[in-house]
Amino acid sequence: MAQITLKDIAKALNLSPSTVSRAMRDHPAISKKTRKIVKDYAEAHKYKPNRLALQLRTNKNNTIGVIVPEIVHYFFSTVLDGIQQETESEGYNLLISHSNEDYEREVKCVETLLDARVCGILVSQSKTTVKYDHFQEILDNNVHLLFFDRICTGINTDKVVVDDYAGAFTAVEYLIESGCRNIAFLGSVPSMPISNNRRMGYEDALRKHKIAIDKKLIEVCDTVELAKKVIPEMLKLDPVPDAFFCINDEVAAYCIQIAKSLGFMVPEEVSVCGFTNSYITEVTYPRLTSVDQYGVEMGKVAARLLINRIEGREKKEGVVSRVIKTELVVKESTKPVQSIAQRY
Amino acid sequence: MAQITLKDIAKALNLSPSTVSRAMRDHPAISKKTRKIVKDYAEAHKYKPNRLALQLRTNKNNTIGVIVPEIVHYFFSTVLDGIQQETESEGYNLLISHSNEDYEREVKCVETLLDARVCGILVSQSKTTVKYDHFQEILDNNVHLLFFDRICTGINTDKVVVDDYAGAFTAVEYLIESGCRNIAFLGSVPSMPISNNRRMGYEDALRKHKIAIDKKLIEVCDTVELAKKVIPEMLKLDPVPDAFFCINDEVAAYCIQIAKSLGFMVPEEVSVCGFTNSYITEVTYPRLTSVDQYGVEMGKVAARLLINRIEGREKKEGVVSRVIKTELVVKESTKPVQSIAQRY
DNA sequence: GTGAAAGCGCTAACAT
DNA sequence: ATGTTAGCGCTTTCAC
Numbered sequence A, B: 001m002a003q004i005t006l007k008d009i010a011k012a013l014n015l016s017p018s019t020v021s022r023a024m025r026d027h028p029a030i031s032k033k034t035r036k037i038v039k040d041y042a043e044a045h046k047y048k049p050n051r052l053a054l055q056l057r058t059n060k061n062n063t064i065g066v067i068v069p070e071i072v073h074y075f076f077s078t079v080l081d082g083i084q085q086e087t088e089s090e091g092y093n094l095l096i097s098h099s100n101e102d103y104e105r106e107v108k109c110v111e112t113l114l115d116a117r118v119c120g121i122l123v124s125q126s127k128t129t130v131k132y133d134h135f136q137e138i139l140d141n142n143v144h145l146l147f148f149d150r151i152c153t154g155i156n157t158d159k160v161v162v163d164d165y166a167g168a169f170t171a172v173e174y175l176i177e178s179g180c181r182n183i184a185f186l187g188s189v190p191s192m193p194i195s196n197n198r199r200m201g202y203e204d205a206l207r208k209h210k211i212a213i214d215k216k217l218i219e220v221c222d223t224v225e226l227a228k229k230v231i232p233e234m235l236k237l238d239p240v241p242d243a244f245f246c247i248n249d250e251v252a253a254y255c256i257q258i259a260k261s262l263g264f265m266v267p268e269e270v271s272v273c274g275f276t277n278s279y280i281t282e283v284t285y286p287r288l289t290s291v292d293q294y295g296v297e298m299g300k301v302a303a304r305l306l307i308n309r310i311e312g313r314e315k316k317e318g319v320v321s322r323v324i325k326t327e328l329v330v331k332e333s334t335k336p337v338q339s340i341a342q343r344y
Numbered sequence C: 001g002t003g004a005a006a007g008c009g010c011t012a013a014c015a016t
Numbered sequence D: 001a002t003g004t005t006a007g008c009g010c011t012t013t014c015a016c
Helices: A006-013 A017-024 A032-044 A051-058 A074-089 A103-115 A133-140 A164-177 A193-208 A224-234 A249-261 A295-310 B006-013 B017-024 B032-044 B051-058 B074-089 B103-115 B133-140 B164-177 B193-208 B224-234 B249-261 B295-310
Strands: A063-068 A093-098 A120-123 A144-148 A158-162 A183-187 A218-220 A243-246 A271-276 A289-292 A321-324 A327-329 B063-068 B093-098 B120-123 B144-148 B158-162 B183-187 B218-220 B243-246 B271-276 B289-292 B321-324 B327-329
Touching (some): A006 A017, A051 B051, A063 A074, A063 A295, A093 B093, A133 A144, A164 A193, A164 A289, A243 A249, A249 A271, B074 B093, B103 B133, B133 B144, B158 B164, B158 B295, B164 B243, B164 B289, B164 B327, B224 B249
Parallel strands (some): A063 A093, A120 A144, B063 B093, B120 B144, B243 B271, B271 B289
Antiparallel strands (some): B289 B327
């Protein structure tokens, strides 16, 4: 009942374990006949090589770890999907863990993964992380490390990010060209590069169109809870914002709900734009305009790069940064723009 | 730079590997002094026991595998979240894979997990799976197997399911009590127990209230694509359905969109009820009434049961079935019911 | 209280 | 073309 081993086969066939080992792996020195006998026997008895033994020998296990802030999260799910497709086709196993946006848990995740002796780790940093010792420890253990999306600027290693700046710039410019002038920016904490980069894109779009930047229109608002507090407040401002550029689709979806419940017409009076282009954008009313982040693609690129590093296939010596392009997907929560709709 | 081993410590301290091993694990035969020396040295040099070696020795790796049909899926994400919480706190690693609702891929997932020599597997079956040899193979390999949600009726093993029947019955009865009489059932393929059980609940609720069951109101419609085809057709029926009880929130959300776009008022003319109570229910307009499935709880229960099996802690000999209760969460896509709103 | 030796399943260097 | 031996890192008899 228990799994059969190489030794068992050797004994049964009156061969040595090494011969069996070689036969199984088509070593040229083994005769065709022996090879066939061994393989037939192995197949008949459902022999499976013991990965653990292999791994112990090579002191290398073909497992990659991932740390995401959340699992119940559209964008990260898509990235995980991409990572899985890539790791699977390359024969790697995937250990997935999530920090729940908590620094302490993130540290624990790192420890668990190092403990499991993964050969590489993909990380999207938690919102609350401000110390990087645990990431440094990964490198100290000679384990490959790559950040994606929520990168850590304090550690010099490979990164894959979305083109947050361009995504924001394009979206905000679209809002401007559709006639909006008081565009609010609902972002995340300033320590997050993705938020800062989008804010730069937002500000530069305003500048390009000679619109003054109004601090009152810039707020941290990256969760549903914050949305319920921040958005009603902003809608009391004078002049009232005529557009909201949101850090994610959830906040944007709530923004639509809140604006409508306060009597504003969307998009006629208030335009709303999200970020991610999750399926939520199809079921809001009106359907949500959003910036697609191509999560699956990001996951694939990140995993491929990490695997290349692990296998020593990446030629570039220094740190590599890859950027995934974004795309503004115009739906119904923003006003139309004449004639340039296809520019994006 | 490379990880330090027991042997290294032994050599450095002029001890034997076995003494070091014992000292590290507080073996009583080792003197306090030696223990301290060893532990201090280990700490100072960041010794980490090599899991792979441990696993090879015990021929047991503390890894659990999961197969879900999809990762980018609210309900399964919540289940994974629950599974992870539980496995992590019990010191198990988690290997997550997804079948993408494809039988072939599911078979491959099983092979990969068996290959990785996991000690237990949690499965939610793909929609297209009709042969069960790969599941049987798990058992043949003496690996523990547990189905959750999308159970496989062809294999006799532990299961954790949602109370689909009661969830459907309660929801449909609510629709009836709110005044609906032509209630459509948008389900999944008949081979799926979750769909059949809900249909039983649906039919029994109708029967209880002496409403005839109309086959024209029962359709397979479990994806967005199908929703776009099926729902407009049904809304052309005479009499037109005054309610839709949907197999998941996505179909329900599209149902709202479609009904509204065809000029029906929701919920006044057409009520819509989903299943899962994902965050999507908060951003549809009107907000979606849905049956909460408590995915995190399901994940925790499933993982705990499996771990109990693995560790021989589960006293019950035969197959165990656990049922997670559901809860109807009334929002705005259904009409109000007087005085009994709190019954649920 | 500590050490020597064997072995988990596999492979690779070194025989023959 | 095949066998012997040693060793990956660890634990666990069995000795002393």
